[in-house]
Amino acid sequence: MRRGKIKIEAIIIIAALFLISGSLSYIALASTANFTVGLRVVWPPAVMVQWIAPEGRVGPHGTNWDDYFFLTVKTPDSETFLGAMPYLATTTNAGTYLVTTTFNNVDEEGVYDVYLKGWQHLTRKLDNVFLDEYSLNILNYTQEDNSSPTGTVVLLAGDINDLGTTTSTLGDDVINSVDLSLLLSRIDDDDPTTNLVRENLNQDIVVNSVDLSLLLKNLDAEGDN
Amino acid sequence: MNKLLLVTISVSALLAVIVSSWPAFAYVMQSSNYRLQQDSVNFGGARGESASYVLEDTAGEVGTGRGESDSYILNAGYQQADWVMSISVPVSVGMTPVIPGITGGTATGSAAVVVGTTNQGGYTLYINASGTPAMRKDSNSFANYTVSSTDPDFDWVILNSDSEFGFSPEGPDIIQKYMDDGDACNTGSSDASDKCWDSVDDSVKSISQTSYGNGLIGTTTTIKFRAESGTENMQSSGAYQAVITMTAVAN
Numbered sequence: 001m002r003r004g005k006i007k008i009e010a011i012i013i014i015a016a017l018f019l020i021s022g023s024l025s026y027i028a029l030a031s032t033a034n035f036t037v038g039l040r041v042v043w044p045p046a047v048m049v050q051w052i053a054p055e056g057r058v059g060p061h062g063t064n065w066d067d068y069f070f071l072t073v074k075t076p077d078s079e080t081f082l083g084a085m086p087y088l089a090t091t092t093n094a095g096t097y098l099v100t101t102t103f104n105n106v107d108e109e110g111v112y113d114v115y116l117k118g119w120q121h122l123t124r125k126l127d128n129v130f131l132d133e134y135s136l137n138i139l140n141y142t143q144e145d146n147s148s149p150t151g152t153v154v155l156l157a158g159d160i161n162d163l164g165t166t167t168s169t170l171g172d173d174v175i176n177s178v179d180l181s182l183l184l185s186r187i188d189d190d191d192p193t194t195n196l197v198r199e200n201l202n203q204d205i206v207v208n209s210v211d212l213s214l215l216l217k218n219l220d221a222e223g224d225n
Numbered sequence: 226m227n228k229l230l231l232v233t234i235s236v237s238a239l240l241a242v243i244v245s246s247w248p249a250f251a252y253v254m255q256s257s258n259y260r261l262q263q264d265s266v267n268f269g270g271a272r273g274e275s276a277s278y279v280l281e282d283t284a285g286e287v288g289t290g291r292g293e294s295d296s297y298i299l300n301a302g303y304q305q306a307d308w309v310m311s312i313s314v315p316v317s318v319g320m321t322p323v324i325p326g327i328t329g330g331t332a333t334g335s336a337a338v339v340v341g342t343t344n345q346g347g348y349t350l351y352i353n354a355s356g357t358p359a360m361r362k363d364s365n366s367f368a369n370y371t372v373s374s375t376d377p378d379f380d381w382v383i384l385n386s387d388s389e390f391g392f393s394p395e396g397p398d399i400i401q402k403y404m405d406d407g408d409a410c411n412t413g414s415s416d417a418s419d420k421c422w423d424s425v426d427d428s429v430k431s432i433s434q435t436s437y438g439n440g441l442i443g444t445t446t447t448i449k450f451r452a453e454s455g456t457e458n459m460q461s462s463g464a465y466q467a468v469i470t471m472t473a474v475a476n
Contacts, residue, residue, distance in 0.1 A: 030474040031312040036466050037334060037450050038319055039360070043326030043462035107323075108462030133326060133462050 042107035045131035047071070047114070051095035052141040054121055055154040056202045056214045062150065064203050065095030066195060068119035070167045071139075073106045076113050076128050082106050088119070088167060100136065109133040115224060116141055119164055120201055121155035123173050123223030157201040158183075158215035159223070164198050173223035175215060183207065183215055265303035310342035311443060312350075312473045320452060326462045329385075329454040336450070338471050340398075340433070341443025346476035347435035350446055352392070355468035357426040360390035360452055365461040367452050369424035376411040377403060377421040385455035390467065391422045396446035398433035419449060429472065436476065 057064040072084040083103030117123045143151035159171035161178045183199045186207045191197040201211040267285030289302030320334035360367040370391025403421045406413025410421040433446040454460040
């Protein structure tokens with residue numbers, strides 16, 4: 001009899017506890033949302049050229065390497081044009097252009113392809129060059145991998161069509177019959193200062209068979225563009 | 226009380242605690258057409274309406290009401306939870322203009338954060354970043370804004386050799402800390418534009434608060450962001466980003 005009474009009391013207490021607990025419902029009391037805040041810092045990396053070696057130049061190594069040129073920067077994978085020098089620059093006889101150069105739209109450090117087009121030469125590309133914003137970036141077109149010492153890579157000679165006075169008239173980046181005709185038309189012409197006649201590829205004092213041989217060797221060659 | 230009763234009560238109490246502290250789901254029952262958000266099984270309660278008012282009451286619940294401690298607020302009871310809260314933020318904020326890494330510069334941007342609640346106790350809005358420093362790009366960053374005292378800086382000031390990122394909240398609900406008297410912050414009742422700058426980092430800071438429900442349309446708190454690289458600082462180029470979290474909590 002007493003045990004039955006205790007059971008009833010227990011049931012009542014349990015029921016009361018569940019009634020209480022059942023009323024203690026709650027829902028989330030906070031709402032959260034995220035968003036991003038972004039900004040961009042620009043720091044155009046600067047480059048210099050050291051060195052370029054125009055093909056077939058007469059004279060001791062690195063003494064007759066002056067050339068008109070301009071640089072173009074593209075993305076390494078998609079080869080999307082980013083920026084270019086808007087003017088023709090001139091290297092020294094040693095093949096250097098030690099003037100700090102930056103490009104529009106190349107405003108942060110990274111990996112780029114950097115192209116050089118010469119006055120008488122096909123375009124040459126340096127692949128996957130890391131342009132550092134903190135330091136001056138040296139471009140060495142005499143090495144395949146842009147390493148530091150002077151190498152053996154040359155700019156192929158013979159692209160001499162168009163006026164050759166601006167970045168947009170520096171040839172069509174292919175050596176063909178047009179270039180051959182131009183050179184043949186100047187054959188035997190003197191060039192006393194060695195670098196005023198564009199057809200004088202080896203920059204001696206005359207346009208002759210040596211220049212013709214250079215061009216014929218490269219006939220049908222195309223630039224890295 | 227004998228041993229059986231003691232054990233029974235203990236187990237029941239444990240069950241009661243477990244059940245009562247289990248997180249509430251978005252609904253308590255459903256059919257193919259409806260979901261019931263919440264319910265209460267008791268002996269009374271109904272919805273009453275007049276031309277001017279609507280009254281919903283529930284009778285018979287035990288232990289209802291509002292309870293507060295330093296850490297928690299408990300709204301116990303079926304009707305207590307009958308309110309909603311919303312928060313909206315932009316997807317992203319793009320600060321302009323770009324900052325020259327060598328010569329330095331300042332970029333700004335703003336985010337409209339709208340909080341609405343029918344909670345009678347109102348809301349408190351908090352801000353924090355996902356990490357510190359907040360504005361980062363790989364291993365580079367803008368430092369969190371350095372305030373010159375415990376209060377926000379009335380004017381934005383950094384050293385020429387530094388780069389920093391901070392914020393200033395504006396709106397009708399901003400807390401006293403971000404109000405000003407035209408000369409200093411945490412004093413007065415003004416809300417001057419582009420004043421009272423503070424850092425945003427991975428710790429939460431309250432920026433807006435009400436003690437009443439402001440309705441579902443809500444109130445806008447505008448978060449002004451500013452980043453500056455000083456003229457003597459060299460800031461690495463690239464895209465920097467901060468992930469900002471806004472949290473609205475019912476009071």
